[in-house]
Amino acid sequence: MKRSQMALVLAASTALGACSFTPPEQAAGDFDYAQQQLKDPIEAAPGLEFDAQSQRYQVPEGDFPGALGAQLNIRAPIVVRAVAAGSRVEETEDQVRVYFDELENMDSLAPFVWENVRAGVSQQGIDIVSEQTEQELVTGWVSETALVGEDELEVVNQRRFKVSMDTASHGRTTAVKVEVLESQSQGPGSALYDAEMGQRNAATALLNALIVEVAVAQIDEDILTTRDTSLNVQAGFNQEGFPALVIDGSFATVWALMGQVLPELGFEIDDLNQSTGQYFTTYSEEASGFDWAFWRDRQQGKLPLVDGEYMIRVTGDRTTTTVTLHYNDKPLSADDLTRIFGPFAAEIRKQSGL
Incomplete structure (x- = not known):
């Protein structure tokens, strides 16, 4: 008897779970509001009248096209992410x-962007069937499979894209559209x-991949231009007015460099977030691997810091970083x-010159 009852409970739970499934593109809950009809307006009692009412919140009458209720897709569209410098x-x-x-x-904007747009399309495994250099290209068919609805029905989408580039007459700005x-x-x-929505999301996803390709090329170019020269470091202030190391280098270069500099100075990197420019570290004097021979004695070279947790923030652009x-x-x-400027500046110059 107990086994039968348990089986019944499990079967009922499974049935309820199946019935309560809501597709990710559909709002949860009921949609009774979509069936509501307009009511007759309330009339004032004889001898009385309503105060004048504002029309601010009045819903206009009329037939409006578009999805409603369960048919309305609530999933947020993919947004264009401008992650490349500039x-x-x-x-x-x-x-x-x-x-x-x-x-x-930057010597020439349009050729640089177009070269990496083409590289980005190829990186996605997409064929280019026609091209007008620095103007537009057309891709071959790209397939995508998705599951939709409560029953997770399969749909296979095939698309061809056009990527166009429009450069201003002065040559200092160009726009890429997908x-x-x-x-x-x-x-x-x-x-x-x-x-x-599916078409717009697909176009946006491709454009974001192209922007990333441009960003990677910018970083590679920064590395090449700084590989043979050490960076200049000064003591100064960041944009918020706080004391900071001011480095003549791009954010991308300095961000990567600090990942090498900090451990050498005794900072263990616990976590990091490049989008916010933050290194979360724990400092220990004993963990320092700094080349103390640079200094006349260890006392002069050591960092006068208390052991503990430090957050290092890196902010900047393509020319200057704090x-x-x-x-x-x-x-x-x-x-x-x-007090810590000397060891930091020496290690930054040393690592940037490697």
Whole structure:
């Protein structure tokens, strides 16, 4: 009897679980509101009248096209991520497009961007079937499989993309846009698939991959230009006015360099976040691998810091970067920075010259 009851409970739980499944593109809950009809307006009692009412929140009457209730796709669209240096997205942009601005020491913007756009398309394993250099290219068919609806029905999407580039007459700004040229869907889930959002998301995903390719090329170029020269380091202030190391190098270069410098100075890297420019570290004087022979004696060369947790923030652009040390959620003072400047500057110059 107990086994039968347990089996019944498990069967009921499975059935309820199946019934309560909600596809990720559909809002949870019921949709009774979608069936509501307009009510007759309330009438004032004889001899009375309503106060004047604001029309601010009045819902206009009329038939409005578009999905409603369970048919409304609530999944957020993919957004264009301008992660390359000098890239940006206009606030009022309604196309899948990114702008690149010329950076200091860049010889020619358009050829550089176009070369890496082509490389990005190839990196995704997509064929290029036609091309007008630095203007546009058309891809071959790209397949994608998705599951839609409560029953997770399969839909196979095939698309061809057009990537176009429009460079301003002065040559210092260029825009790259991706759009779906042709598309077709097949499979049992085709009728449920949101083709409009799917096409925009696919175009955005491809554009983001191209932006990443440009960003990687920028980093590679930074490494090549700084490989044979050590970086200049000075004591100064960051943009917020806090004492900081000021380095004549790009953010990408200095960020990677600090991953080598910090362990040599006795900082164990516990975690990091490049998007916010943060290294989370634990400092220990005994763990330092710094070349003390640089100094006349160990006492002169050691870092006058308390052992403990430090957050190192790296901020900058393609030409200048600052490094700020934080202890107990507060930036080090100008006096503290002066005392550690020598070992830090020496190690940064040493590592950048390798």
